Amino acid sequence: MKAFIFDLNGTMINDMEYHTRAWQDIMNTDLGANFTYAQVKEQMYGKNSEVLIRLFGEGRFTEEEMQQISLEKERRYQQAFLPHLALLPGLQDFIESAHKHNIPMAIASAAIPFNIDFVLDNLNIRQYFKAIVSADDVTISKPHPETFLKAAQLLGVKPADCTVFEDTPKGVECAANAGMAAVVLTTTHVANEFAHLGNVVHFCDDFTGDYVRALVG
Structure with missing residues (x-):
């Protein structure tokens, strides 16, 4: 090789379970959606902004809002996953x-x-x-x-x-x-x-x- x-x-x-659950928490608790774990998992690829656009549609969030949402999602993921x-x-x-x-x-x-x-x-x-x-x-x-x-x-x-x-x-x-x-x-x-x-x-x-x-x- x-x-x-x-x-x-x-x-x-x-x-990946921790990423998916962090996204699900953000989307349902903070953003008012009602996605299942399976629905979120299916979209777990690409950049964070792309995940948001696929699930919420184009134009729902500004670039600045997507950056803020992304960082908050990563903070929750890191806090939950660090012990593991x-x-x-x-x-x-x-x-x-x-x-x-x-x-x-x-x-x-x-x-x-x-x-x-x-x-x-x-x-x-x-x-x-x-x-x-x-x-x-x-x-x-x-x-x-x-x-x-x-x-x-x-x-x-x-x-x-x-x-x-x-x-x-x-x-x-x-x-x-x-x-x-x-x-x-x-x-x-x-x-x-x-x-x-x-x-x-x-x-x-x-x-x-x-x-x-x-x-x-």
Whole structure:
């Protein structure tokens, strides 16, 4: 492998339930909606502003209002998830091994820097990653390939030489659009939800299995 690109939420940490519940709380309690957990979960991809537009419609909020709502949602998520913040099993050893083998790694996420910093700094893993691409660094969100293509560019490798770790169908579709293979972490979605995507090379619950370990072995 020439390079590894990681999605963050649901891929490196198992936190998507906390994001979904934080959104549901904001939308129903603060914004007067009545969305079910399943309805919110279905829209959990892309930038926060895009989530709001998909669920509430274009023009409901100004850009400033969406930024304020987004930050409040992330504060609630972080407060709830911090006691549970941990890398998926096997990931610490995996990134340490990849780092020792000089395999460049990037994080490429639709999260805002506020959330990426929350994870990297609380877990003290920033030093392992040569590049970080956040929601603020791209014009078009996943499944458009910009996020992963920018990560590959920053790592100085060809897209075809990258393996992406993802947990959502939209993220794997983004990898496919970028010409990259994907390893799927089944923290949030089950395998049959990826059946329409031909770039999946492996499904796993975490980073402890033989297939994943062999990527750096």
